[in-house]
Amino acid sequence: QSALTQPASVSGSPGQSITISCTGTSSDVGGYNYVSWYQQHPGKAPKLMIYDVSNRPSGVPDRFSGSKSGNTASLTISGLQAEDEADYYCSSYTSSSTLVVFGGGTKLTVL
Amino acid sequence: EVQLVESGGGLVQPGGSLRLSCAASGFTFSSYWMHWVRQAPGKGLVWVSRIKSDGRSTSYADSVKGRFTISRDNAKNTLYLQMNSLRAEDTAVYYCARVPSTWYDYWGQGTLVTVSS
Numbered sequence A: 001q002s003a004l005t006q007p008a009s010v011s012g013s014p015g016q017s018i019t020i021s022c023t024g025t026s027s028d029v030g031g032y033n034y035v036s037w038y039q040q041h042p043g044k045a046p047k048l049m050i051y052d053v054s055n056r057p058s059g060v061p062d063r064f065s066g067s068k069s070g071n072t073a074s075l076t077i078s079g080l081q082a083e084d085e086a087d088y089y090c091s092s093y094t095s096s097s098t099l100v101v102f103g104g105g106t107k108l109t110v111l
Numbered sequence B: 001e002v003q004l005v006e007s008g009g010g011l012v013q014p015g016g017s018l019r020l021s022c023a024a025s026g027f028t029f030s031s032y033w034m035h036w037v038r039q040a041p042g043k044g045l046v047w048v049s050r051i052k053s054d055g056r057s058t059s060y061a062d063s064v065k066g067r068f069t070i071s072r073d074n075a076k077n078t079l080y081l082q083m084n085s086l087r088a089e090d091t092a093v094y095y096c097a098r099v100p101s102t103w104y105d106y107w108g109q110g111t112l113v114t115v116s117s
Helices: none
Strands: A008-011 A018-023 A034-039 A047-050 A064-069 A073-077 A085-093 A098-102 A106-110 B004-009 B010-012 B017-027 B034-041 B045-051 B058-060 B066-073 B078-083 B094-100 B109-117
Touching: A018 A085, A018 A106, A034 A064, A047 A064, A064 A098, A073 A085, A098 B045, B004 B094, B017 B034, B017 B094, B017 B109, B034 B078, B045 B066, B045 B078, B045 B094, B058 B066, B078 B094
Parallel strands: A008 A106, B010 B109
Antiparallel strands: A018 A073, A034 A047, A034 A085, A064 A073, A085 A098, A085 A106, B004 B017, B017 B078, B034 B045, B034 B094, B045 B058, B066 B078, B094 B109
Protein backbone atom coordinates (compact mmCIF):
# COMPACT_ATOMS: atom_id res chain seq x y z
CA GLN A 1 0.00 0.00 0.00
CA SER A 2 1.09 3.60 -0.45
CA ALA A 3 2.99 5.26 2.33
CA LEU A 4 1.51 8.25 4.08
CA THR A 5 2.64 11.55 2.54
CA GLN A 6 5.06 13.74 4.46
CA PRO A 7 7.12 16.71 3.25
CA ALA A 8 10.68 15.66 2.50
CA SER A 9 12.14 18.43 4.60
CA VAL A 10 11.30 21.28 6.91
CA SER A 11 13.52 23.76 8.69
CA GLY A 12 13.37 26.32 11.43
CA SER A 13 15.56 28.44 13.65
CA PRO A 14 16.13 27.77 17.34
CA GLY A 15 13.16 28.93 19.38
CA GLN A 16 10.76 28.86 16.45
CA SER A 17 7.90 26.42 15.87
CA ILE A 18 7.53 24.04 12.96
CA THR A 19 4.79 21.69 11.84
CA ILE A 20 5.19 18.44 9.91
CA SER A 21 2.16 17.13 8.08
CA CYS A 22 1.21 13.53 7.40
CA THR A 23 -1.52 12.97 4.82
CA GLY A 24 -3.34 9.72 4.33
CA THR A 25 -6.84 8.61 3.47
CA SER A 26 -10.07 7.72 5.19
CA SER A 27 -8.72 4.16 5.40
CA ASP A 28 -5.91 5.16 7.71
CA VAL A 29 -5.26 8.62 9.16
CA GLY A 30 -8.80 9.88 8.62
CA GLY A 31 -10.52 6.77 9.82
CA TYR A 32 -8.86 6.18 13.16
CA ASN A 33 -7.29 8.13 15.99
CA TYR A 34 -4.24 5.88 15.85
CA VAL A 35 -1.51 8.11 14.46
CA SER A 36 1.94 7.96 16.01
CA TRP A 37 5.14 9.92 15.41
CA TYR A 38 8.76 8.80 15.67
CA GLN A 39 12.02 10.72 15.86
CA GLN A 40 15.14 9.16 14.38
CA HIS A 41 18.63 10.55 14.70
CA PRO A 42 21.25 9.34 12.17
CA GLY A 43 22.35 5.79 12.86
CA LYS A 44 19.89 5.40 15.74
CA ALA A 45 16.64 3.56 16.27
CA PRO A 46 13.34 5.42 16.00
CA LYS A 47 11.94 6.88 19.22
CA LEU A 48 8.23 7.24 19.97
CA MET A 49 7.25 10.91 20.36
CA ILE A 50 3.45 10.92 20.00
CA TYR A 51 0.84 8.14 20.03
CA ASP A 52 -2.90 8.06 19.38
CA VAL A 53 -2.71 11.41 17.55
CA SER A 54 -1.86 13.64 20.50
CA ASN A 55 -0.57 11.69 23.47
CA ARG A 56 3.02 12.12 24.66
CA PRO A 57 4.87 9.22 26.30
CA SER A 58 6.56 9.89 29.58
CA GLY A 59 9.85 11.71 29.07
CA VAL A 60 8.96 13.43 25.79
CA PRO A 61 9.09 17.22 26.20
CA ASP A 62 5.79 19.08 25.98
CA ARG A 63 7.32 21.08 23.13
CA PHE A 64 6.14 18.18 20.98
CA SER A 65 2.43 18.02 20.19
CA GLY A 66 0.21 16.19 17.74
CA SER A 67 -3.12 16.84 16.12
CA LYS A 68 -5.34 15.64 13.31
CA SER A 69 -7.86 17.15 10.94
CA GLY A 70 -9.58 14.94 8.42
CA ASN A 71 -7.04 12.82 6.58
CA THR A 72 -4.04 14.87 7.74
CA ALA A 73 -2.17 14.53 11.00
CA SER A 74 0.40 17.04 12.19
CA LEU A 75 3.37 17.10 14.52
CA THR A 76 4.26 20.50 15.93
CA ILE A 77 7.54 21.23 17.66
CA SER A 78 7.66 24.52 19.51
CA GLY A 79 10.75 26.21 20.89
CA LEU A 80 13.01 24.38 18.44
CA GLN A 81 16.30 23.15 19.85
CA ALA A 82 19.39 21.94 18.08
CA GLU A 83 18.84 18.41 19.33
CA ASP A 84 15.47 18.28 17.56
CA GLU A 85 17.30 18.02 14.24
CA ALA A 86 16.40 14.53 13.05
CA ASP A 87 14.15 12.56 10.73
CA TYR A 88 10.50 12.27 11.74
CA TYR A 89 8.11 9.54 10.65
CA CYS A 90 4.38 9.29 11.07
CA SER A 91 2.54 6.01 11.25
CA SER A 92 -1.12 5.09 11.26
CA TYR A 93 -3.34 2.11 11.78
CA THR A 94 -4.90 1.15 8.45
CA SER A 95 -7.84 -0.96 7.40
CA SER A 96 -5.63 -2.74 4.87
CA SER A 97 -4.28 -6.19 5.70
CA THR A 98 -0.98 -4.78 6.93
CA LEU A 99 -2.77 -2.85 9.71
CA VAL A 100 0.09 -0.34 9.84
CA VAL A 101 1.48 2.17 7.38
CA PHE A 102 4.37 4.64 7.67
CA GLY A 103 5.00 8.01 6.15
CA GLY A 104 8.03 8.55 3.95
CA GLY A 105 9.78 10.63 6.60
CA THR A 106 10.64 14.32 7.02
CA LYS A 107 14.12 15.67 7.64
CA LEU A 108 14.04 18.51 10.15
CA THR A 109 16.92 20.95 9.96
CA VAL A 110 17.49 23.41 12.78
CA LEU A 111 19.18 26.40 11.18
CA GLU B 1 14.55 -1.23 31.78
CA VAL B 2 13.07 -2.46 28.52
CA GLN B 3 15.71 -3.70 26.09
CA LEU B 4 15.46 -5.19 22.64
CA VAL B 5 18.71 -6.43 21.11
CA GLU B 6 18.79 -7.68 17.53
CA SER B 7 21.46 -9.95 16.10
CA GLY B 8 22.06 -12.19 13.10
CA GLY B 9 22.49 -9.65 10.35
CA GLY B 10 25.33 -9.74 7.86
CA LEU B 11 26.33 -10.11 4.23
CA VAL B 12 24.55 -12.82 2.26
CA GLN B 13 24.39 -13.69 -1.41
CA PRO B 14 21.16 -13.38 -3.39
CA GLY B 15 19.06 -16.48 -2.83
CA GLY B 16 20.63 -17.08 0.56
CA SER B 17 19.14 -17.23 4.03
CA LEU B 18 19.58 -15.53 7.38
CA ARG B 19 17.87 -15.79 10.74
CA LEU B 20 17.54 -12.64 12.80
CA SER B 21 17.01 -12.74 16.54
CA CYS B 22 15.69 -10.12 18.93
CA ALA B 23 16.41 -10.73 22.60
CA ALA B 24 13.96 -9.00 24.90
CA SER B 25 14.40 -8.09 28.56
CA GLY B 26 12.91 -5.81 31.17
CA PHE B 27 9.27 -6.66 30.47
CA THR B 28 6.88 -9.57 30.20
CA PHE B 29 7.70 -10.58 26.62
CA SER B 30 4.84 -13.04 26.36
CA SER B 31 2.28 -10.27 26.85
CA TYR B 32 3.12 -8.24 23.77
CA TRP B 33 2.68 -8.35 20.04
CA MET B 34 6.05 -7.90 18.35
CA HIS B 35 6.86 -6.55 14.89
CA TRP B 36 9.78 -6.40 12.50
CA VAL B 37 10.28 -3.12 10.63
CA ARG B 38 13.02 -2.50 8.11
CA GLN B 39 14.77 0.53 6.67
CA ALA B 40 16.71 0.39 3.44
CA PRO B 41 19.80 2.63 3.30
CA GLY B 42 18.70 6.25 3.11
CA LYS B 43 15.05 5.29 2.95
CA GLY B 44 12.04 5.28 5.26
CA LEU B 45 10.55 2.77 7.65
CA VAL B 46 8.63 -0.17 6.22
CA TRP B 47 6.60 -2.73 8.15
CA VAL B 48 7.70 -6.32 7.53
CA SER B 49 5.88 -8.71 9.85
CA ARG B 50 4.11 -9.12 13.17
CA ILE B 51 3.33 -11.89 15.61
CA LYS B 52 0.78 -12.15 18.37
CA SER B 53 1.86 -12.44 21.98
CA ASP B 54 1.21 -16.20 22.07
CA GLY B 55 2.69 -16.79 18.62
CA ARG B 56 -0.57 -18.08 17.17
CA SER B 57 -1.17 -15.28 14.68
CA THR B 58 1.28 -13.86 12.16
CA SER B 59 1.15 -11.50 9.22
CA TYR B 60 3.56 -10.37 6.51
CA ALA B 61 4.07 -7.59 4.01
CA ASP B 62 3.39 -8.72 0.45
CA SER B 63 7.04 -8.10 -0.43
CA VAL B 64 8.25 -10.83 1.95
CA LYS B 65 5.28 -13.21 2.06
CA GLY B 66 6.34 -16.78 1.35
CA ARG B 67 10.02 -16.00 1.94
CA PHE B 68 10.15 -14.73 5.54
CA THR B 69 8.85 -16.44 8.67
CA ILE B 70 8.35 -14.72 12.00
CA SER B 71 8.35 -16.73 15.20
CA ARG B 72 8.95 -16.35 18.90
CA ASP B 73 10.08 -18.36 21.90
CA ASN B 74 8.39 -16.89 24.95
CA ALA B 75 10.41 -19.15 27.24
CA LYS B 76 13.59 -17.60 25.89
CA ASN B 77 12.15 -14.07 25.50
CA THR B 78 13.29 -14.04 21.90
CA LEU B 79 11.73 -13.01 18.60
CA TYR B 80 12.97 -14.40 15.29
CA LEU B 81 12.80 -13.64 11.61
CA GLN B 82 13.82 -16.41 9.25
CA MET B 83 14.63 -14.88 5.88
CA ASN B 84 14.95 -17.14 2.84
CA SER B 85 15.40 -16.50 -0.88
CA LEU B 86 16.92 -13.13 -0.09
CA ARG B 87 16.99 -10.45 -2.75
CA ALA B 88 19.01 -7.28 -3.20
CA GLU B 89 15.92 -5.26 -2.29
CA ASP B 90 15.86 -6.91 1.14
CA THR B 91 19.03 -5.01 2.03
CA ALA B 92 18.12 -2.92 5.07
CA VAL B 93 18.49 -2.39 8.77
CA TYR B 94 15.96 -4.63 10.48
CA TYR B 95 14.40 -3.45 13.72
CA CYS B 96 12.29 -5.39 16.16
CA ALA B 97 9.72 -3.33 18.01
CA ARG B 98 7.28 -3.81 20.85
CA VAL B 99 3.62 -3.01 20.28
CA PRO B 100 1.50 -2.27 23.37
CA SER B 101 -1.49 -1.14 21.29
CA THR B 102 -1.38 0.74 17.99
CA TRP B 103 2.10 2.20 18.29
CA TYR B 104 5.70 1.08 18.74
CA ASP B 105 6.94 2.05 22.17
CA TYR B 106 10.35 0.39 22.16
CA TRP B 107 12.70 -0.43 19.30
CA GLY B 108 15.90 -2.40 19.12
CA GLN B 109 19.09 -0.85 17.80
CA GLY B 110 18.71 -2.68 14.49
CA THR B 111 20.77 -5.24 12.60
CA LEU B 112 22.02 -4.67 9.06
CA VAL B 113 21.27 -7.21 6.37
CA THR B 114 23.17 -6.80 3.11
CA VAL B 115 22.22 -8.96 0.13
CA SER B 116 24.92 -8.80 -2.50
CA SER B 117 27.13 -11.03 -4.60
